[in-house]
Amino acid sequence: MTKTKRAPQRTCVGCNVSKDKKDLIRIVDTEEGLRLDVTGKMNGRGVYVCPNKECIALAQKKNGIKRSLKKNIDNEEISALFEELTAYEKESV
Numbered sequence: 001m002t003k004t005k006r007a008p009q010r011t012c013v014g015c016n017v018s019k020d021k022k023d024l025i026r027i028v029d030t031e032e033g034l035r036l037d038v039t040g041k042m043n044g045r046g047v048y049v050c051p052n053k054e055c056i057a058l059a060q061k062k063n064g065i066k067r068s069l070k071k072n073i074d075n076e077e078i079s080a081l082f083e084e085l086t087a088y089e090k091e092s093v
C-alpha cells in the first residue's frame, strides 16, 4: 500500500466528518464574540465546521462549539455566524 501525502485533516463540529482543513471554515472565539475566520489566520481558540449553515446549526444543536471552546454560545452568536457565512458565500461566488 502506498501512502499518499495528505492535507491536514480537521473534524467538523457539526457533522463530525474529517475533511481537508482547507475545505472547512474556522470559527474563532474572539473578544468580540464568535467570528468566521475565512483567512485561517485569526488568533484565538477555534473550531472547524463545514462552510454551510446546516453544519453550524448542527454544531449548535449538539453543543459542539460550546464543548470545544468550553463556553456558552447563545443563539444570537449563531445567528451572527449565519450572517457572516451568507456574506462570505456571496463574496466567493
Ligand SMILES: [Zn+2]
Pocket: 012, 013, 014, 015, 016, 017, 049, 050, 055
Ligand atoms: Zn460538517
